[in-house]
Amino acid sequence: PFTVAIVGRPNVGKSTLFNRLVGRKLAIVHDLPGITRDRREGRASLMGVDFLVVDTAGFEELGGDSIEARMRFQTDRAVEEADVALLLIDARAGVTPLDRHFADHLRKAKTPVILVANKCEGKAGAPGLYEAYGLGMGEPVPVSAEHGEGMYELFEALMPHAQKAGVVLDEEDEDEFPPFPDEAADAVAEDEAEPDPGRPLTMVIVGRPNVGKSTLGNQLLGEERLLTGPEAGLTRDAIGVEWTHAGRAVKLVDTAGLRRKANIYDAVEKLSVANTLESIRRAEVVVLVMDAAQILDKQDLTILRLIADEGRALVVAVNKWDVVENPQVALGRLRDRLETSAPQVKGVRTVTISALNGRGISQLMDAVVDSWAVWNRRIPTAQLNRWLAEVIERHPPPALPGGRRYKIRYITQVKARPPTFALFATKPDELPESYVRYLVNGLREAFDLKGVPIRLFVRGGR
Ligand code: GDP
Numbered sequence: 001p002f003t004v005a006i007v008g009r010p011n012v013g014k015s016t017l018f019n020r021l022v023g024r025k026l027a028i029v030h031d032l033p034g035i036t037r038d039r040r041e042g043r044a045s046l047m048g049v050d051f052l053v054v055d056t057a058g059f060e061e062l063g064g065d066s067i068e069a070r071m072r073f074q075t076d077r078a079v080e081e082a083d084v085a086l087l088l089i090d091a092r093a094g095v096t097p098l099d100r101h102f103a104d105h106l107r108k109a110k111t112p113v114i115l116v117a118n119k120c121e122g123k124a125g126a127p128g129l130y131e132a133y134g135l136g137m138g139e140p141v142p143v144s145a146e147h148g149e150g151m152y153e154l155f156e157a158l159m160p161h162a163q164k165a166g167v168v169l170d171e172e173d174e175d176e177f178p179p180f181p182d183e184a185a186d187a188v189a190e191d192e193a194e195p196d197p198g199r200p201l202t203m204v205i206v207g208r209p210n211v212g213k214s215t216l217g218n219q220l221l222g223e224e225r226l227l228t229g230p231e232a233g234l235t236r237d238a239i240g241v242e243w244t245h246a247g248r249a250v251k252l253v254d255t256a257g258l259r260r261k262a263n264i265y266d267a268v269e270k271l272s273v274a275n276t277l278e279s280i281r282r283a284e285v286v287v288l289v290m291d292a293a294q295i296l297d298k299q300d301l302t303i304l305r306l307i308a309d310e311g312r313a314l315v316v317a318v319n320k321w322d323v324v325e326n327p328q329v330a331l332g333r334l335r336d337r338l339e340t341s342a343p344q345v346k347g348v349r350t351v352t353i354s355a356l357n358g359r360g361i362s363q364l365m366d367a368v369v370d371s372w373a374v375w376n377r378r379i380p381t382a383q384l385n386r387w388l389a390e391v392i393e394r395h396p397p398p399a400l401p402g403g404r405r406y407k408i409r410y411i412t413q414v415k416a417r418p419p420t421f422a423l424f425a426t427k428p429d430e431l432p433e434s435y436v437r438y439l440v441n442g443l444r445e446a447f448d449l450k451g452v453p454i455r456l457f458v459r460g461g462r
């Protein structure tokens with residue numbers, strides 16, 4: 001098998017990295033001929049590539065009197081048999097003379113060496129990482145074995161060696177997967193997604209009857225008029241009204257919908273799902289207005305679902321906050337209810353307002369702009385896969401029937417507006433829905449994608 005040896009001076013974290021790579025799988029321990037010492041080997045897997053890891057920790061006291069001789073002994077045995085060696089240094093301690101000695105010695109070996117700077121969590125490892133360049137062993141791979149960080153980078157560094165050693169990604173579905181996406185792909189995707197910076201973000205106000213949509217619309221336009229002088233900066237066309245908030249052009253569309261009611265029958269007006277859907281489709285950001293006295297009733301949930309299904313950015317405006325008797329209590333209850341009833345848009349921006357007296361309107365607009373930015377966000381492939389490697393580490397997908405491991409290959413963002421991801425995996429149909437949900441929630445947390453629908457498609461080859 002493709003074999004990776006972990007070498008380095010004592011205390012750099014060799015065993016920790018070994019355990020990290022081998023994970024919960026049992027480490028096979030066997031006798032090394034000729035010596036009484038056990039040597040630890042284990043089967044590991046990174047992003048679907050299987051390999052054998054050999055830990056050289058614990059050999060320090062064998063092979064001679066001088067520390068250099070002992071190092072050489074343990075290193076040479078393992079390195080000789082490996083396809084690639086990971087030379088570990090402790091980035092927090094910096095490069096020591098012993099590290100240098102090691103590097104010089106390994107340079108003479110036939111086995112290729114990858115320099116790995118361990119203990120790089122947080123910023124503690126930064127100085128040591130730069131020093132490591134000075135070893136002349138190429139670019140160091142920053143990792144934190146203890147925290148499981150940098151496993152994707154390690155995978156990337158190992159990949160060419162694995163391929164040279166004849167490792168194919170997966171025997172079963174070799175060549176079926178599209179090539180691993182690279183930065184060029186990110187660049188192309190970015191071009192496509194980047195909205196014209198001069199173009200205004202479009203927003204629409206929806207909600208069931210009498211929650212205060214029209215009042216909010218008037219207040220918004222009135223407020224902006226106050227801020228910018230009479231009618232200045234406010235442009236109106238057939239589609240809507242445009243102004244600037246916090247340096248961002250904003251357009252409120254479907255203002256006709258806000259003025260729809262004009263007679264007494266409006267008091268018993270029913271929610272028109274068809275009209276609401278039409279409105280939602282007109283804009284990028286949807287402001288869902290709710291009545292503070294009646295939060296998240298059935299109709300609100302219906303509208304929430306429409307917004308999520310249409311993939312729009314969402315902000316919840318809880319109106320009539322001026323007549324709420326105990327705002328603190330009400331706010332707590334509101335957050336709870338949103339959390340449990342609207343999992344599709346977890347963490348949705350929620351602003352309490354009074355459309356009548358204008359309180360909270362500016363915060364509402366801030367939330368609209370923020371939410372829009374998140375909706376447009378693109379996450380680089382390397383960042384995504386770094387995250388994926390860690391998440392799978394922490395909580396691997398359940399085994400397939402027969403105990404085979406479920407292999408998740410990589411993830412990439414295929415588009416923004418809303419953030420849409422493709423996860424490449426073997427047997428996409430068999431990845432449980434609960435695991436997909438776990439990944440979606442993880443993405444939302446890790447990349448701060450609050451309050452926008454996230455799409456995640458699991459794909460196999462082809
Ligand atoms: P729409 O059907 O959603 O457009 O609702 P309207 O804007 O017509 O408002 C319905 C009723 O709620 C009207 O009587 C408004 O005066 C009242 N209303 C709207 N916003 C507020 C608010 O912030 N506080 C209070 N107390 N009443 C409001």
